[in-house]
Amino acid sequence: MALQLTINGISIGAIYALIAVGFAVVFNIMRFSNFAHGGMISACAFISFFFQRAFDPPPPFFVTVLFSAVCGMGIALLIDTLGYRRIRLKNSPKIYYFLMSLTFAILIEQILTVFFGTDIYGFPSVFKSQTFEIGSMIFKTMNIVILAVSVVILVALVWMINKTKIGLAIRAVAINADTSRLMGINSSVIVTVIFIIAGVLAGVSGVFLGVQYGVFPSVGPSMMLKGFIASIIGGLGSLSGAIFAALALGLIEMFLTFFIGATEATVILFGIMLAFLFIRPQGIMGIIVEDKA
Template identity: 45%
Template sequence: MSVQMIINGLSLGGVYAIIAVGYALIFNILKFSNFSHGGILVTTAYIGYFVASKLGTNFWTTLLLTALIGGCLAMLVEFIAFRRLRKNNVNPMLYFVSSITMSILLENLITVLFSTSYYSYPTFFKTTSFKVGGFMFVTTDLLMLAISVVVLALLQYVLKKTRIGVAIRALSTDSRTTSLMGINVTRIVLATFFVSGFMGGISGMFLGINYTLYPQLGGMITKGFISSIIGGLGNISGAVMGAFILGMLEVILINIDFIGSSFSPVVTFLIMIIFLLIRPQGIAGTITKEKV
């Protein structure tokens, strides 16, 4: 395996990690898989494009604005799709149905508004690639890797060292006891959705930079979901490990002659199925029931 492949795999894994952690955060506190995350991802990918192209912002400003808008959009989704369900303690299946519905709604809105054209992000850097020691590195790939590592490290710090992080971890253990301790559960849920959407905005922009924008870009969220399954649903560190494993695996499979880019998704899904059959709790997770 070449150094180039390792860098590419880690960079791709970093994007998957941010997506997977967005899944894990919501599953951690509400115990359901939030598939509306895919709709948020594709929406923020388009938002980032229009912020950069219409306002002429640089990479860092575009990234920050896109992430903030993603966080606000996730809070809006929580209010519309999940708050009443959560307060009424409804059948767990309704959470799944509501999240799928919101994802389809957001993607269909993008399809109606932008399906007639394809869009590509502007070039943010004068130097798109550079050579070190005989190896060619893509600037955006290295940035994606570095930003992913920093964002994930900051998230771990917030969860372990801040009051809101302690409240999120307490809520993931027992929402009723957390409420009795005087913690505003709705506020913590909103904060968790904001963080999830914030990270969805970052990953949406990264995917938009790497691929031509199209309404079904949200299908890439599947890779984040697979990463969270491999790592263990609801386990943040496990989701990160699963994402980097998946990123490296995809790069390796693409470079195998008899597999290539056409069949690598098939192999990826087979690996997910194997994990579900042999170790359904994933690498670092435990068996967790859906919200009841």
């Protein structure tokens, strides 16, 4: 039982990690919490839901994930173009980014509600066999797939940021955009790259959340909160901290849900976040973030 709970917990944690990292990359470069991320996730959940249903027989699951990732990218770039770009060009205060991201989050959620209502749409089953057994233990196929895909994406992202030239440019802009420009780094290209990354992450987590919890307009915003908690606990802007905290949150939530119930578990998660803000506001990986201040 414990092992199954652990695997399910890590699998949920992996989705939180995708969300938290999507948050963290944008915070790193732009220095604001992009709450529109939740709206993007909801939109992608709906897109993938209708995409999956549009074909008979339904397309392979990875095609749906890929399609959703591409759509997420498009939505992210659209939000950037419509909302953030003007703020950036005018060098306006950070609070405007924050307001703009809240506006988009609510806007997307409401548009989805207008068209589809607040009902929960069940994602059509993706695999022929929902579960498989190893010895006496039963695993959900989807949990394992989510875990595997998330790990691949997160490893690829961390590798890109730490080992490639564009990753170095991203890190440089995160530390000091003004100096980076004087080194010939085009920081607006980097911002575009960041929104592409955030969009892909939102697209993939949208599909996974839709599959796990069903598709409804507030699926993104409600789950985004968990990702947000993870990125706070991990230290805003720190990718490894966010991933670590998200996996831990997933595990804690799974065990708490099993032993005391889902509603109470959420209360305790927020309690943990509050405790972290009191004791260690800089997060687990606080040193890195301090350096950037």
